[in-house]
Amino acid sequence: MPVLTMAKALNAGLRRALEADPKVVIAGEDVGKLGGVFRVTEGLQKDFGDHRVIDSPLAESGIVGTAVGMALRGYRPVCEIQFDGFVYPAFDQIVSQVARLHFRSAGRLTVPMVIRVPFGGGIGAVEHHSESPEAYFAHTVGLKVVSCSNPVDAYWMIQQAVASDDPIVFFEPKRRYHEKAEVDEAVSPLPLHAARVVRPGADLTLLAYGPMVRTCLDAAEAAAQEGRELEVVDLRSLSPLDMAVVADSVQKTGRAITVHEAPVNLALGAELAARITEECFYSLEAPVLRVGGFDTPYPPSRVEEEYLPDLDRVLDMVDRSLAY
C-alpha cells in the first residue's frame, strides 16, 4: 500500500491505463522525455515508447484536433494541456468537435479521449497559469467533466476516464499535486461520476471539488471546534452532477454552500444553487450561498491568497447561512 503524491498517483494510473489497453496514447507538450512540467507522465515514454507517449508541437488545438482523428481511428488519446490558461486555443476543437461527434453521427462514432488540465491557483504562478475554466466545459453538452481532489481518487479516476467511451475533461488541482495519501488498490473505487461525502455533518453542507475539498475539510475541522458539524461533499464529477448525493445531504442539513476557486458568476455554484432549489426547496433553511474567486481576472500572484477562498472565507459564509 504505497503512499503517493497526487502527481505520482496520476502517473501510476496512466501507467496502468497504458498497460491495460494498447490503444491508449498520451500526447502533449513536454510529456515525453521531461515527463510533463508537473512530472505526471514521468518515465512513461521511456517504458512505452514515443509512439504511445508523444511529445507534441506547441499547439493546443493541434493536440486536441489530432487526438480526435486518432480517436476516430480507434485510439484512446489522453491529451495533456500544460496549464489551464492554455486550453483556450483548443476550445473550438473541444466544444465544436470533441463534444459533438457522437451526437452528429447519431451514435455511430465515439471519441473516447481524455483532456487533462492542471487547473487553479495558489502556486505563485505568472499570468495564465492559475485559471479555473471548468464551467465552460461543464456547460458544453457532449463533454463530461471531472476533478480529483486527492491521490486515491486521482489514481482511479484517471483510469476510469481513459476507459470512458465519452470524452472527459479531467481537471487536476495543481496546488494539490504534492499532497500525499496511501493508495490502496484493494479498495474498489466509486463510479467516475459519483460524488462522495468526505466528512459527515448535520448542520450545513459544503459542496466542493478539486483544490477546494481540502479547504472545506479544514473549515469543517475548525467549525467542529465551535460545535458546528459541517458535511463536506466532494462532487468529483462536475458534469454530470451527482445530484442524488447532493440532494440527500442538503435535505438532511437544510443548508448548502458551494465553494470553488472560479468566480461565482455563472459558475458551478450557480447551477448547484438552482438544482438544489428545485430538488430541496422544502428542506432549505437558508438560500444556497456561494464562495468563490472574485469577479476579477485572476490577480497577480502576490495577492492570490486574498483572491482564493480559504478557511476563513468559508467559515464567514457558514456564519451567514446559519444566521438565516
Add this chain to the structure above:
Amino acid sequence: MSDASGASTEVELVQLLTPEGVRIDHPQYSFGGGDDQIRAWYRDMVITRRIDTEATALQRQGELGLWASCLGQEAAQIGSGRALGKQDFVFPTYREHGVAWCRGVDPIHLLAFYRGVDLGGWDSVATRFHLYTIVIGAQALHATGYAMGVERDGLVGTGDPDRDAAVVGYFGDGATSQGDVNEAFIFASSYNAPIVFFCQNNQWAISEPIERQSRIPLYRRASGFGFPGVRVDGNDVLAVYAVTTAALERARSGNGPSFIEAYTYRMGAHTTSDDPTKYRLADELEHWRLKDPIERVRAYLSRTGRNDESFFAGVDSEAAEYASDLRARCLALPDPHMLDMFDHVYVEQTPLLATEKSRYADYLESFEDVEPTEAQQAQPAYGGVH
C-alpha cells in the same frame, strides 16, 4: 521577377488536358488510363453537377435550408476522389459532393444534412468518408490525427498495395488562413504522417478573393512546412487524378505528407444564401466558363470519334433520372423527432438528459385532445426541463 518573399513568380500548373480538350504531356505526371476511364469520370462529373443543380433548385423551392454548391469543381473532386484506394480515408469540408459520390455515399444523405433532417447520416466508417465539417479547417487536424493512427497501425510502407493506406484532408483556399490548417501541416510534417492535404483553391472565400488569404501561390507554402506542394489545374480531371495518385502513393509508402493546390473556380455562389454579384465581376465567371471541367472532357471525347454523341445523351438522361429520383426521395425524408435527440449526446446517458427526455415526453402527452404535430415534436415548446 520575384514576389515579396523573393521566390520566383513563375507558377507551374500541372495540366494534362487543355480547356480545348487537347491531351498534353507533362514531364513529371502522366495519365496512363484509357478513354473508357475518361468516359466513366465524365459520367461521374455530369451526375455530380446534376445532383448539385437539383439540390440548388430544392433549396430555392424551400426544401433544403441551405446548399453549398460544388459547381465548377467537379474535376478537382472526381479526379481526386477516383484516385483514392478502398483503404484510404477522407476528411471533407461541406462541399465535397463529388468526392462523396466517389466514396459511395448516397447523395440523399447530403441533402438530408442540408435539409436539416440530421447532422450527417452516412456511415463514415464503411464509406471511409468522414462527416462534413463546417468549422473551417478543423477537419485538417482530424485527418492528420487519423493519419498518425494509420501509421501507428503499421499500414504505411509495407509494400502491400492492399494494405498501405493514406488519408486525404480536403479544405478550401480560405481555410489556409486558419490556425488549425497550419497546425495540421506542422503535426503532419513533424510525424511524417501519411496524408495528402487537398486544397481546392476556388478563388473565393465567400466574398474574399484569394489575394486576401495569401500573397504567394498557396502550393508554395508547403515547402515552408517541409513537404512538397504542387499546383494542378483543378478543372483538369486527368491532371488532378495523376497528381493525387502520386501524392497518395508517396503517403502510403511512408514518405510523408504533401500538399495539392487544385486551382479551380467556384462557378456558383458560396452557398444558396450568398450573392456573388455584390463582389465579383461577371466577366471573371465568363473567363472560367471557358475552362469548364466537363466541357473539356466532352470536347476531348468528341474528338476521339467513338460514337460519343449517344454516350453523352445517355449520361444526360441517366443524370436527369437520378436527379428526379433524388428529388422524390428528398421530399419523402421524414422529419426527425426531438425525443430522439436525447439519445446520442453521450454513449452513457446522463441522469439530467434522461430526466429531460422523460419530462418532455410527459409534456407532449399532456396535450390530451391534440395529437402533437411533427413540427411540435421537432421543436420543444421550451428548452431545458428539469
